[in-house]
Amino acid sequence: MQESVAFPRGIWTLLACVPVACTAPFVHASPWLTARLFESFARSEWESMLDLREAAARTPSAERAARYLAHAADEVRHTRMFAKRAEELGHIAQDLGGRIPYGDPSRVEARVAPTGLGQREEVDFLAFVHHGEARALAQLETRIAILDAAGDPRSAALCRRVAEDERNHATYTWELLVDLAGGPSAARRALLRAQAGEVVPLWRAAGGTLTAPLFSLLAIALYFVAGPFAALSLAGRREPEALPPQ
Numbered sequence: 001m002q003e004s005v006a007f008p009r010g011i012w013t014l015l016a017c018v019p020v021a022c023t024a025p026f027v028h029a030s031p032w033l034t035a036r037l038f039e040s041f042a043r044s045e046w047e048s049m050l051d052l053r054e055a056a057a058r059t060p061s062a063e064r065a066a067r068y069l070a071h072a073a074d075e076v077r078h079t080r081m082f083a084k085r086a087e088e089l090g091h092i093a094q095d096l097g098g099r100i101p102y103g104d105p106s107r108v109e110a111r112v113a114p115t116g117l118g119q120r121e122e123v124d125f126l127a128f129v130h131h132g133e134a135r136a137l138a139q140l141e142t143r144i145a146i147l148d149a150a151g152d153p154r155s156a157a158l159c160r161r162v163a164e165d166e167r168n169h170a171t172y173t174w175e176l177l178v179d180l181a182g183g184p185s186a187a188r189r190a191l192l193r194a195q196a197g198e199v200v201p202l203w204r205a206a207g208g209t210l211t212a213p214l215f216s217l218l219a220i221a222l223y224f225v226a227g228p229f230a231a232l233s234l235a236g237r238r239e240p241e242a243l244p245p246q
């Protein structure tokens with residue numbers, strides 16, 4: 001039975017499942033596409049690990065630093081799991097192969113900002129991470145059912161194991177967020193800021209993607225609308241009468 005979660009599941013998180021529900025049946029019908037997707041997941045897990053190690057190096061709290069480092073270790077494990085499954089499914093990427101694929105994590109500490117995390121900055125960081133974890137959990141739960149239906153139990157089992165960790169990550173980041181922000185209301189406000197911060201880049205990305213096709217559609221529509229008017233105009237135009245001889 002699904003265990004109850006100790007953090008709010010907002011509409012924005014649930015909406016993020018819609019594209020997964022629409023695309024995953026097609027993606028998981030193909031091992032090659034599944035492998036490509038898992039390889040991109042491996043990279044995302046790696047990026048999360050880098051952010052967490054940076055936060056661990058900057059937070060003034062030794063206790064929170066320990067939580068961030070434990071979380072970062074989970075994300076490294078997820079990187080390996082997704083990369084390994086991608087390889088099993090036949091996606092041969094240059095830097096996969098059972099080893100840590102994307103570089104040396106110790107370089108994170110070398111590029112850490114010299115200033116520590118301020119309270120507001122760490123609240124925003126926790127809200128950002130919590131939102132990402134809650135969304136990843138909801139999307140994985142959607143994907144697991146589709147992988148089961150697609151007859152890929154190994155990938156479904158992998159997603160189940162990762163989802164269990166993401167549930168723990170979403171839970172502890174919510175607890176830290178409530179604590180550091182000063183209560184559930186302040187935590188929700190920080191979460192809304194994190195979600196709003198996601199809308200603008202999404203809007204820009206959608207605009208960048210849709211502008212060219214929309215312009216083409218408008219041009220085609222204009223061609224069909226203007227065509228009959230041009231024909232009518234040509235039909236109604238009379239040749240100028242010849243001037244009488246002088």
Ligand SMILES: [Fe+2]
Nearest residue numbers: 045074075078
């Ligand atoms: Fe993860």
Ligand SMILES: [Fe+2]
Nearest residue numbers: 133165166169
């Ligand atoms: Fe996570």
